[in-house]
Amino acid sequence: MLYRKICTSLAKSSNPFFFHQNFTNPFPNLHSNSRIFSPLKTLKLGSRRPISSTRRFFQSDSPMGDARRPAVVPIPPPEAAEPAELFRALEASLGSPFTSEPLVPEANPLIIVVSGPSGVGKDAVIKRLREVRENIHFVVTATSRPMRPGEIHGKDYFFVSKEEFLEMINKDELLEYALVYGDYKGIPKQQIREHMAKGSDIVLRVDIQGAATLRNILGDSAVFVFLVAESEEALVKRLIDRKTETKETLLIRIATAREEVRHVADFDYVVVNKEGELENAVKLVESIIDAEKAKVKQRNAVI
Numbered sequence: 001m002l003y004r005k006i007c008t009s010l011a012k013s014s015n016p017f018f019f020h021q022n023f024t025n026p027f028p029n030l031h032s033n034s035r036i037f038s039p040l041k042t043l044k045l046g047s048r049r050p051i052s053s054t055r056r057f058f059q060s061d062s063p064m065g066d067a068r069r070p071a072v073v074p075i076p077p078p079e080a081a082e083p084a085e086l087f088r089a090l091e092a093s094l095g096s097p098f099t100s101e102p103l104v105p106e107a108n109p110l111i112i113v114v115s116g117p118s119g120v121g122k123d124a125v126i127k128r129l130r131e132v133r134e135n136i137h138f139v140v141t142a143t144s145r146p147m148r149p150g151e152i153h154g155k156d157y158f159f160v161s162k163e164e165f166l167e168m169i170n171k172d173e174l175l176e177y178a179l180v181y182g183d184y185k186g187i188p189k190q191q192i193r194e195h196m197a198k199g200s201d202i203v204l205r206v207d208i209q210g211a212a213t214l215r216n217i218l219g220d221s222a223v224f225v226f227l228v229a230e231s232e233e234a235l236v237k238r239l240i241d242r243k244t245e246t247k248e249t250l251l252i253r254i255a256t257a258r259e260e261v262r263h264v265a266d267f268d269y270v271v272v273n274k275e276g277e278l279e280n281a282v283k284l285v286e287s288i289i290d291a292e293k294a295k296v297k298q299r300n301a302v303i
């Protein structure tokens with residue numbers, strides 16, 4: 001099919017090479033059902049931007065007239081020719097230089113929403129992902145909750161007062177916000193815009209409520225990952241071992257977690273963060289990002 005297209009194209013432009021008596025089919029092994037060409041067919045149908053170099057490559061109706069027509073260039077036999085000589089002969093015969101432009105455009109920056117019940121390991125997974133992955137920005141959430149020991153302002157969260165938080169809401173500076181266990185948490189828009197403009201992927205860490213709100217705002221333009229522990233027992237142990245909760249907040253978090261697991265169906269992916277296997281969970285999140293970047297139909301988030 002493609003071979004026929006090339007021939008038609010060359011014939012249309014009255015390419016003398018096409019009628020040359022020494023003409024050798026430059027693609028002798030290619031037939032209409034050739035698998036080699038299936039990616040091109042897919043790309044024609046897909047939603048990535050058109051491929052300029054490919055289009056130019058096959059363009060035949062030049063407005064330039066005879067001056068642009070390729071000269072008759074004999075193609076040397078591939079088994080005997082110098083690669084550079086063969087390369088140049090193929091270029092000359094097809095009438096335009098082979099460009100080193102990428103055949104497909106860069107993947108769009110991705111927004112990855114990581115959520116899951118309290119204590120499942122969202123912070124732990126994100127902290128590790130930050131260490132192993134480049135070109136990715138972890139949005140620092142603003143919160144009105146007090147700082148925990150070891151936490152750093154501007155790195156773990158932007159710790160602000162309730163009054164400051166309410167002002168951010170009034171100025172429409174937050175993509176999403178919520179009152180969680182008596183404290184405000186919200187995602188600053190500006191940070192996302194700046195880093196997406198630089199081509200970075202964005203990771204948002206939110207609770208289940210936040211993920212539902214973000215799904216309403218972003219729809220399918222972002223990818224939603226649900227983190228779970230392997231069992232309720234493992235989750236409770238993790239929360240107890242963290243030693244950050246009072247008996248009251250422990251009870252609330254565990255009771256809420258029971259409800260939250262039911263929301264898994266609203267997500268795109270689920271990742272099990274097994275006890276002692278944090279590394280595997282991080283690898284799986286990385287694979288999800290890689291697969292999303294390789295999609296022909298890209299997500300396209302606009303904040």
Ligand SMILES: Nc1ncnc2c1ncn2[C@@H]1O[C@H](COP(=O)(O)OP(=O)(O)OP(=O)(O)O)[C@@H](O)[C@H]1O
Nearest residue numbers: 118119120121122123124238242274275276277278
């Ligand atoms: N795979 C794992 N194996 C063992 N411990 C883990 C694992 N993942 C996380 N943890 C530990 O479990 C505790 C809870 O994890 P983390 O604070 O990351 O959860 P979280 O989902 O961010 O919680 P919250 O929503 O309450 O902030 C932490 O002490 C963390 O070090």
